[in-house]
Amino acid sequence: MNSFKVSIQETSNNSIIKFELNQFITQHQSFEFNNIDEAKASPIAQQLFYLPFVKKVYITSNFIAIERFNIVEWPDVQDEVAEQIESYLNDGGIVIEDNTAATKKVPVTVYAESTPNPSVLKFVANKKIVTASYEFTSIDTAKASPLATELFHFPFVKSIFLDENFVSVTKYDVADWNDITSELREFIRGYIENGKEVVSSNAPEAIEKTTEKVDAHFETLDDTSKEIVNILEEYVRPAVASDGGNIQFESYDPNTKIVKVILQGACSGCPSSTFTLKSGIENMLKEMLKGKVNSVEAING
Numbered sequence: 001m002n003s004f005k006v007s008i009q010e011t012s013n014n015s016i017i018k019f020e021l022n023q024f025i026t027q028h029q030s031f032e033f034n035n036i037d038e039a040k041a042s043p044i045a046q047q048l049f050y051l052p053f054v055k056k057v058y059i060t061s062n063f064i065a066i067e068r069f070n071i072v073e074w075p076d077v078q079d080e081v082a083e084q085i086e087s088y089l090n091d092g093g094i095v096i097e098d099n100t101a102a103t104k105k106v107p108v109t110v111y112a113e114s115t116p117n118p119s120v121l122k123f124v125a126n127k128k129i130v131t132a133s134y135e136f137t138s139i140d141t142a143k144a145s146p147l148a149t150e151l152f153h154f155p156f157v158k159s160i161f162l163d164e165n166f167v168s169v170t171k172y173d174v175a176d177w178n179d180i181t182s183e184l185r186e187f188i189r190g191y192i193e194n195g196k197e198v199v200s201s202n203a204p205e206a207i208e209k210t211t212e213k214v215d216a217h218f219e220t221l222d223d224t225s226k227e228i229v230n231i232l233e234e235y236v237r238p239a240v241a242s243d244g245g246n247i248q249f250e251s252y253d254p255n256t257k258i259v260k261v262i263l264q265g266a267c268s269g270c271p272s273s274t275f276t277l278k279s280g281i282e283n284m285l286k287e288m289l290k291g292k293v294n295s296v297e298a299i300n301g
Contacts, residue, residue: 004089006082010074011065015055017074019085020063023131025095027195028108030060043094044085053077059095061128110189112181115168115244119158120265121177122244123188124166129198132214133163133246135264144203147191154187156180161246161265162198168244168265224292225252228259231288236281240267247281250299257294259285 009018031042034056039045045057048066056067064085068074089095113122134145137159142148147167148160156175161168167188171180192198218229229249240247245267250260261281282296 006086008078016067018063018065024062033057041097108193110185120170122168128165130162136160145199147198259296262299
C-alpha cells in the first residue's frame with residue numbers, strides 16, 4: 001500500500017482547515033461529526049476529538065476538514081494535526097468502521113460537455129474521482145480501473161481518460177452521441193454515487209503516479225526538462241484539461257532541441273491538436289526558453 005501524505009489547505013472560513021491526502025480514504029462518501037459521540041463509527045474522528053480545540057470533523061473522499069474552537073489559531077497547531085493524521089493512516093488506522101454511519105449525503109451530479117474532438121465527450125462530476133490522470137485504450141489495459149473496465153462493456157466505447165473530476169469517453173464512429181450520452185452519463189453517475197472504486201489504489205499504474213514517485217522522477221530530469229515540465233503544468237495542462245484531455249512531458253533532446261509530449265483523452269487524435277501544438281505550445285516554449293527549443297512533437301496516448 002502506498003504511504004499517505006497530508007498537505008494542508010486553507011479554506012474561505014479561517015476556522016476550518018482541510019488536510020488533503022494523496023489517496024482516497026472513503027469510497028466517495030462524506031461524513032460529518034459534531035462531537036465524539038457522533039463519531040463512534042470513525043476511529044480517526046474520535047481520536048481527533050481528543051484535541052480540545054476540535055469542534056467538528058468532516059471526512060470525504062481524499063481529505064479531512066476540521067473546524068476549530070477559537071481557543072487556538074490554526075498556524076499554531078496545523079502541522080501537528082497533519083502529522084497525527086499521517087501517522088495514524090500509515091499505521092493502518094481505520095477511517096470509517098461501519099458504512100452505516102450517519103452519512104451526510106452529497107448528491108452526485110454528472111453532466112456531459114462537448115470537446116474540440118468530435119469523437120470525445122467529457123462527463124464531469126461534482127466531486128473528485130481520482131488523484132492522478134489515467135488513460136485506457138482497451139479493456140486489457142484497464143485492469144487498474146474497475147470503472148473503465150465496466151465502461152468498455154459498452155460496445156461503442158473506444159478509450160477512456162480519467163482525471164480529477166471527469167471521465168472523457170472516446171467512441172467509435174458507428175455510434176451517435178445523441179443516442180448514447182444519457183446512458184453513459186447515468187451509468188457514470190450511478191457508479192460514483194454507489195461508492196465503487198474508480199482506480200485500484202494498489203494497482204501498479206496508481207502506485208507509479210503517487211506524489212513521491214512523480215517527484216522522484218522529476219528530480220532525475222535535466223534543468224531544461226524541469227523548466228518544460230513546469231511550463232506545461234502551469235500554462236498548458238489546465239487548458240487541455242478543460243477540453244477533456246491531458247498533455248504529459250515525454251522527453252527533451254538537448255542536441256536537436258526537440259520536445260516530445262504525449263497527448264491523451266480528447267487531445268489524442270483531435271483534428272485541432274496539431275494546430276494547438278504548433279501555434280500554441282511550441283511558440284510558448286520557444287518564447288519562454290529562448291534558444292533551447294526548436295520544435296514540439298506529439299505522441300498520441
